[in-house]
Amino acid sequence: YHRYQVELEKKGKLQKQICQVVLDHFEKQYTAELGEAWSTVRDVLTSPWCWQHAVLLNRFSHSPGLESSLAEQGYHAAFPAALPYLPAAFRCYTRTAPGRFPAQKHQPGRLKEYYLLNAASLLPVLALEVKDGEDVLDLCAAPGGKSVAILQCACPGHFHCNEYDDLRSRWLEQTIESFIPDPVINLITVSKLDGRQIGDLQPEFYDKVLVDAPCSNDRSWLFSADPQQAVLRLMQRKELSSLQFQLLRSAVKALRPGGSLVYSTCTLSKAENSDVISLILSSCRNVMPVDISGMARGVSQEFSFLVGMQQHELLVLPEKGRAWGPMCFQVAENFEKGVLRVLGTEL
Numbered sequence: 001y002h003r004y005q006v007e008l009e010k011k012g013k014l015q016k017q018i019c020q021v022v023l024d025h026f027e028k029q030y031t032a033e034l035g036e037a038w039s040t041v042r043d044v045l046t047s048p049w050c051w052q053h054a055v056l057l058n059r060f061s062h063s064p065g066l067e068s069s070l071a072e073q074g075y076h077a078a079f080p081a082a083l084p085y086l087p088a089a090f091r092c093y094t095r096t097a098p099g100r101f102p103a104q105k106h107q108p109g110r111l112k113e114y115y116l117l118n119a120a121s122l123l124p125v126l127a128l129e130v131k132d133g134e135d136v137l138d139l140c141a142a143p144g145g146k147s148v149a150i151l152q153c154a155c156p157g158h159f160h161c162n163e164y165d166d167l168r169s170r171w172l173e174q175t176i177e178s179f180i181p182d183p184v185i186n187l188i189t190v191s192k193l194d195g196r197q198i199g200d201l202q203p204e205f206y207d208k209v210l211v212d213a214p215c216s217n218d219r220s221w222l223f224s225a226d227p228q229q230a231v232l233r234l235m236q237r238k239e240l241s242s243l244q245f246q247l248l249r250s251a252v253k254a255l256r257p258g259g260s261l262v263y264s265t266c267t268l269s270k271a272e273n274s275d276v277i278s279l280i281l282s283s284c285r286n287v288m289p290v291d292i293s294g295m296a297r298g299v300s301q302e303f304s305f306l307v308g309m310q311q312h313e314l315l316v317l318p319e320k321g322r323a324w325g326p327m328c329f330q331v332a333e334n335f336e337k338g339v340l341r342v343l344g345t346e347l
């Protein structure tokens, strides 16, 4: 035991203990859903000392020495310029070695220079392909990592960041204030609505919608400090799928003809990923899945994906040295009314 403890201390993760009941539950479910791939993923998820963090630079706050100190510490640019959609200002650095670049403290009146995150979180943002002037909705936005990333890609006409939870919504506001300057910040509205209602409140309003849904957060659930609470969460897991479906249905309503949406989660669970999007595709006649297999090929150096997924869905599987994910995302677009409108004018 002593040797184990010393080992843990050396790795600086003494506070993190695996929650056995969650691991047992995942073991059963993910062996059935992922087969052999699960054991590789399990090795990474249960070894926090090999977790990696990416550094997303803030285009609104330049620090002259930052990129050279990242290079000194073995970081390199993460996304290949060959990706079909990679805005020039979007700069993210990763390295294969574990660890984390020092975090920056919030200082009123001073913009932060970078955001530390799981590099896989940037894939749904890139898949959204936001262009300058578009109206964008981030339906479940706190703490704001993806909102900040969206603003590294383009300057939306209007950017609506929503978060239902009061405390987390304040966190979201603080993130935005720490990264986004005047006048860009004036394009942003932060709201505290139930995302399930936004589709009815603002029908056909947005060109792009991101639904980064509340989900079973596999990485953090494995380290639940309170086993009783963990059991409760596992039991309530089914309710998450129905919340996700309702959020997604609201997002579809909020989408303009021709607009597109990305649905993402950080769980491996099929019930919260493929099953939710299948239900949407079969119940909302005006949305079509979008093929994103080209994106997987473009970033295959940096990310490992589950093979055999449908063309509109990607699941990032963490492995040693590429410990990104889990992150599942899917893209759909609203096509029908746009097509009908064109037909209408032709007739």
Ligand SMILES: C[S@@+](CC[C@H](N)C(=O)[O-])C[C@H]1O[C@@H](n2cnc3c(N)ncnc32)[C@H](O)[C@@H]1O
Pocket: 121, 139, 140, 141, 142, 143, 144, 145, 146, 147, 162, 163, 164, 165, 168, 193, 194, 195, 196, 212, 213, 214, 215
């Ligand atoms: C996965 S997190 C979002 C992470 C965020 N997109 C980021 O990149 O920083 C999901 C968020 O959805 C929020 N949420 C839960 N139920 C919601 C609802 N009905 N409407 C809107 N947001 C909700 C949760 O409080 C949580 O902050």
